[in-house]
Amino acid sequence: MISVEEAKHIILNSTQDFGVEEIPFIKSVGRILKETIVADRDFPPFNRVSMDGIAIDFNAFQKGQREFKVEGIQPAGSPQISLQNSENCIEVMTGAVLPKNTNAVIRYEDVEIKNGVARIMINEVLDFQNIHVKGKDRKVGEILIEKNTIISAAEIGVFATVGKSTIKVAKQPKIMILSTGDELVAVNDKPEEHQIRRSNVFTLVAALEHLKIESETSHITDDKPILKQKIAQFLNDYDVLLCSGAVSKGKFDFLPEVFDELGVEKRFHRVAQRPGKPFWMGETNACKVFAFPGNPISTFVNCLAYFYPWYYKSVGVKTKEETAILTEDVTFKPNLTYFLQVKLSDKFGHTLATPIKGNGSGDLASLVNADAFVQLPKTEETVYKQGEVFGIIKYRL
Numbered sequence: 001m002i003s004v005e006e007a008k009h010i011i012l013n014s015t016q017d018f019g020v021e022e023i024p025f026i027k028s029v030g031r032i033l034k035e036t037i038v039a040d041r042d043f044p045p046f047n048r049v050s051m052d053g054i055a056i057d058f059n060a061f062q063k064g065q066r067e068f069k070v071e072g073i074q075p076a077g078s079p080q081i082s083l084q085n086s087e088n089c090i091e092v093m094t095g096a097v098l099p100k101n102t103n104a105v106i107r108y109e110d111v112e113i114k115n116g117v118a119r120i121m122i123n124e125v126l127d128f129q130n131i132h133v134k135g136k137d138r139k140v141g142e143i144l145i146e147k148n149t150i151i152s153a154a155e156i157g158v159f160a161t162v163g164k165s166t167i168k169v170a171k172q173p174k175i176m177i178l179s180t181g182d183e184l185v186a187v188n189d190k191p192e193e194h195q196i197r198r199s200n201v202f203t204l205v206a207a208l209e210h211l212k213i214e215s216e217t218s219h220i221t222d223d224k225p226i227l228k229q230k231i232a233q234f235l236n237d238y239d240v241l242l243c244s245g246a247v248s249k250g251k252f253d254f255l256p257e258v259f260d261e262l263g264v265e266k267r268f269h270r271v272a273q274r275p276g277k278p279f280w281m282g283e284t285n286a287c288k289v290f291a292f293p294g295n296p297i298s299t300f301v302n303c304l305a306y307f308y309p310w311y312y313k314s315v316g317v318k319t320k321e322e323t324a325i326l327t328e329d330v331t332f333k334p335n336l337t338y339f340l341q342v343k344l345s346d347k348f349g350h351t352l353a354t355p356i357k358g359n360g361s362g363d364l365a366s367l368v369n370a371d372a373f374v375q376l377p378k379t380e381e382t383v384y385k386q387g388e389v390f391g392i393i394k395y396r397l
Contacts, residue, residue: 001270003378004305004337007279010267011306014283015314018171018239025159025167028151030212032170032315037145037155040162042135047098049074051130054111054118055102057086058127067119074099089118098131105130148316170315173239175215177204178231180246180255181222181294200244200292200299207303211311215242222246224254231255232262235287242307245294248278255291256280264289272378273337276302296364301339301373304393324353324374324392330384337378341370342392353392371396 002010020034049055056068068089074081076095083090083101090099098105107130110122138144144158151169159167179201201217208215218234220227227246234241246255247269256269264282271279276298280291290307292299312319324344332338342353353374358366372394376384384390 001272001277002268003272004375007268007271007281008306008309011281011310012313014267014288015310016173016239016288018173018314020168021171022166022168025156025164028159028167028169029153029156031151031172032317033145033147033149033151033155033167034170034316035168036143036147037158037162037164037167039138039140039142039144041140043137043139043161044132044134046080047134048132049076049092049094049096049098049105049130050132051105051107052094053092053105053107053109053130054089054113055083055092055099055105056089056125057083057102058104058125060086061104061120061125067117070113070116070118072099091118103128103131148318150317172211172213173311173314174237175208175213175240175242176234176238177201177208177215177217178234178241178243179217179219180227180243200294200296203296203300204242204244204303207300207307211308213311222254224258227254228258228261231258235262235264235284235289238287241287241289241291242303243280243289243291244299245292247280247291247293259289259291271337272335273339274334275339277336279306281306297341297358297367300367300395301393304373304395305339305375322351322392322394323389324351324372326374326384326386326388326390327352327354328386330355330376331382332376332384333382335378335380338376339373339393340376341366342372342374343369344371344392344394344396351392353390 054068055074065087068087071084071088071090072081073091074093074096076093078096080097081090081099083099086101090102092099092105104125104127106120106125110120112119112121144162145155149155205215205217218230220230243255246253259266259282264284266282269280270277275295276293278293279302282289292302309319330340341356341358343356345352345354356366356370372392375391375393
């Protein structure tokens with residue numbers, strides 16, 4: 001049995017590159033950018049009017065002039081026009097090019113226009129007021145978005161403004177999610193008293209969808225020859241095999257034997273943690289295998305604690321550890337790392353973690369009452385004190 005730290009070290013040193021693909025920019029939210037996005041021109045690309053109003057020569061105002069004949073209109077999206085007489089003004093619209101020979105914009109709220117003459121109603125006007133100066137935000141060639149960024153709606157707008165209709169992103173791994181067990185039936189089936197509906201596999205499907213990874217699922221009964229036949233094919237066809245169940249010490253927990261017989265190199269089996277101790281991980285040249293224990297919370301926390309970091313490192317994303325403060329003492333006697341379900345809250349800028357009472361790793365329903373797992377480290381001590389800070393693994397925004 002190895003420590004959580006050793007298990008993570010092994011996993012993070014067995015990442016793989018899935019390659020790069022080019023996709024429409026509008027379909028890229030949640031994907032990992034694999035190119036650097038630079039400004040194709042200055043931002044803004046011209047001196048841009050930022051208020052509806054009139055544009056004047058600031059020097060005329062400085063000399064005491066307050067009434068300006070309207071010489072023309074500069075709409076947004078129209079070619080730049082010029083102020084012909086410095087004692088006149090041009091009406092301008094938000095987003096328009098600032099007319100030549102003007103250098104201040106006074107908003108309509110501060111102007112009275114009658115009979116083609118604009119009278120300024122305020123006493124102070126500043127040089128270049130209400131003008132978004134060319135290149136103020138970014139200069140041509142400047143980096144706008146760094147490679148390996150997780151794309152959000154904010155990045156979509158930048159792609160559009162620099163004309164990137166398609167972008168390069170990390171390819172997603174091809175993943176099969178496997179469940180085993182004669183006790184499991186389909187979601188829409190009515191289980192007998194000795195049966196339960198399949199749920200872990202769909203938890204994993206949803207966890208992968210959070211990463212924008214599409215996956216496939218398969219369920220195999222506790223029949224070793226069939227397991228071996230199916231898994232042999234999966235190892236050839238997929239980049240990753242995520243399994244739920246059949247890795248402990250039960251008489252029908254065939255997966256470790258099957259993997260060994262199929263030549264999957266075992267990297268570890270059993271981690272000093274609760275829940276999820278029987279976790280098995282191995283690999284072939286083409287496929288990584290994460291075989292989680294079958295209890296629902298064990299499957300879920302192992303996916304978050306191990307598969308997520310493995311995926312993020314594989315695609316080049318750096319993640320930051322999040323922490324929270326325990327709101328009450330926690331007693332835990334086994335000398336194991338403890339992934340404790342907690343409810344999160346904020347107080348004075350600090351994240352607080354309040355333990356949630358559950359009924360062990362089989363209590364699937366308890367997940368809906370929590371927001372995260374707090375990772376309490378393996379130690380000889382049996383009490384984790386209120387006020388201490390520990391790492392957390394969040395599964396809600």
